[in-house]
Amino acid sequence: METASEAPVESREAAQWWRGAVIYQIYPRSFADSNADGIGDLPGITARLDHIASLGVDAVWISPFFTSPMKDFGYDVADYCGVDPIFGTLEDFDALLETAHRLGLKVIIDQVYSHTSDQHAWFRESRESRDNAKADWYVWADPKPDGSPPSNWQSVFGGPAWTWDSRREQYYLHNFLSSQPDLNVHNREVQDALLDTMAFWLDRGVDGFRLDAVNFMMHDPELRDNPVNPSPKKRTRPFDFQHHTRNQSHPDIPRVLERLRTLARSYGDRFLVAEVGGETALEEMKLYTETEARLHSAYGFFYLYAADLTPDLVRRCAAEWDSVEGDGWPAWTFSNHDAPRAVSRWAKGRDRKAFADMLLLLLVSLRGSVFVYQGEELGLPQAEVPFERLQDPEAITNWPQTLGRDGARTPLPWTADAPHAGFSAVEPWLPVDPAHRVLAVDRQDADPDSTLNHARRWLRLRQDHPALREGELVFIGEDADILVFRRGEGREAVLCAFNLGFEEKPWRLPDGWVPVAHVNVADPAGDSLPAMGAVLARRRR
Structure with a gap:
């Protein structure tokens, strides 16, 4: 497979549709259920693409729908090239793609290259012995002399980032759940396999990829301890007690990103955007998008985890990205599946509808590409989910935090007076918040002053004024x-x-x-x- 060094870097792709684009994020479990099992699916998305097209967005980003045991709801991939049966089939995806393209919508899908599920065939083979063909495809290490883990690294979801495996008599690394072992992306064969999975979806016609947890793709091979973080800020998990200089953000990550960009370039106007979190996210976002040999764009959690929306926050975020050509293109989002909904985080007692209307106009006025999370066009607040209905492993582990991820993942309300707000004919996987019923699509569609119709106007405004897209x-x-x-x-x-x-x-x-x-x-x-x-x-x- 061609590497970045083997292919010339184009000064500029022929088409840059993604510059200033508005991309609508779909969380498939909660978008629309077509087969009455309480879980959203690909045919459900296809049936509702007209709604998305009516907004005037340029593209959709679909969160993972791949084969998975769903311990982390799709971000634990068991087969990169398969559709999980709860979401449908590959043929269903092809039909979705065809319909989206007919409606003028580009389609971006998630790729998770830092880790897999422990049910992936690669990991099942890797854990069988220390000398099989995939023995070095994951991060394995011997214990310290006292039997403790190889380093002090902590997982994002709580507890050590190492789990003992009795078959190999070694620890394996997992920066997230213990059922999400980290790939050894230092291994060239692993990189080649990941490029093959990207090519599989490019061949099917997807228009780009959102790359999950990019700065977790490589670790310190010497397994040195992370330094202590003495921050006086409130800390809710062991992960927050360290500076993560060893288990993530390795300096070789950009080389892998260059290989991904080379492959994407060979398919034309494809778009690569990275999710980058952590203390050094800003520096890494710039590094990962530096020059046209790397990614097109990146976004962090500057708005997603901000407690307040202030002019100073907007100024600080925008100031970090200048207009110098070749320094990457910013991307912004106020809400997504990993963070409580912005209206609930920021309204703070103010009228939620008025705040949501203003918030959407601000988002589409920013310089960069912007992501609109499903339900944001309806002004949905964070849903109330009782403890006994929680599904998110992070929310369950860190309960009783006030705003978990499940409250941003509840079903989209389509029809106010229908059972389960028109999302499904049966009880859905997460409950529909009664406060969301009155904000259903059918009611807002008929109201010219609704948040939904404001969203359509604001997006049309961005299309009509080139200065709002690229100025x-x-x-x-x-x-x-x-x-x-x-x-x-x-x-x-x-x-x-x-x-x-x-x-x-x-x-x-x-x-x-x-x-x-x-x-x-x-x-x-x-x-x-x-x-x-x-x-x-x-x-x-």
């Missing part, structure tokens, strides 16, 4: 509550103003600007900007 972003002023910035330059520029505070504040649209959109504002040409008010304007012609 530079320049901040104006440093107010603690009112965020003002300009997108683009000259006559095509767009001025954006948002009151992220709790009180109405003096603010006036500068001379020479004409409003093109506003929300929660009675008079966009007035002398003040209400809390949760926003105004977008263009230059007077």
Whole structure:
């Protein structure tokens, strides 16, 4: 297989549809159930693609639907090239892809290259002996002389990142659940196998990949201990007591990413975006997208885990990505399947609908590609899930945290008065929150002032104004509550103003600007900007 060093780096791909694109994330378990088993599936997605297309997004990202024992709900992959029966078949995926393309939607799928399920055929072979063909495909190590694990590394989901295996009489590494052993991506054969799985989906016609947990792909081969993190901040799990300089973020990761980019480039205008978390996420996001030999884009958890939405947060996030060509392209998201919904994190007693409307307009005004998580277009708050209905292993382990991941993964409400809000004909895998019923698609579709119809207007605005898709972003002023910035330059520029505070504040649209959109504002040409008010304007012609 061709490596990055064997292929010339194009100065620019022929088509860069992903620059400034809006990508809608689908969590398949909770999108739409077509076969009445309480779990969403691929045919359910296909049947509801018209809804997504009506928003005006450019692409969909589908979270894992691959063969899996579902210990981590698909992020524990047992077969990279298979569809889990609960989601359907490969033929169902092909039908979804064909329908999406007919509707003008690109399709991006997840790839998890840092680890697999312990049910994957690769791991089952690897654990049988120390000298089989795949013995070195995972991270195995002998115990210390006292029998303890090889290093002090802790897993994200709690407890040591090492589990003893009696067959090999060695420990294996798992940065997440013990049923998610880490691949040894230092091994060239493992890299080749991962490239083969990517080629399998590229051959089927997918338009790109969201790469999960990229900075966990390689570890320190010397297995040196992580240093202690003496941070005074509240810590809820052993993982937070260390600086993760040894079990992740290895300097050879970019070389693997270059191989992935080379393969993707050979298929044309394919898109690669990385998920990068942790203390050094910013530096790694830049590193992984540095030059056109690596990934197109990356996103971190700057907004996903932020306790408050403030102008300072937006300024700090945007300032980390400049406009220098070749330094990568930013991607942003306010909500996803791994974090509590933004409306519940940030509204803090304010009107949730007004806040959701403003939040969507802010998201589509940012420079970069943006991800809209399913239900965000409806303004869904975090769902209430009782302890006895929790499914997420992280939420169960860390209970009673106030906002777990399950509350962001509950079924999408389609029909307010139907059983289970139209998601399924039977009790779904997670309960439908009664507060979500009144926000169902059918009710919002008929209401011109709904969050859903605002979302359609805001996305159309981004399509109509190139400055909002690719224009530079320049901040104006440093107010603690009112965020003002300009997108683009000259006559095509767009001025954006948002009151992220709790009180109405003096603010006036500068001379020479004409409003093109506003929300929660009675008079966009007035002398003040209400809390949760926003105004977008263009230059007077």
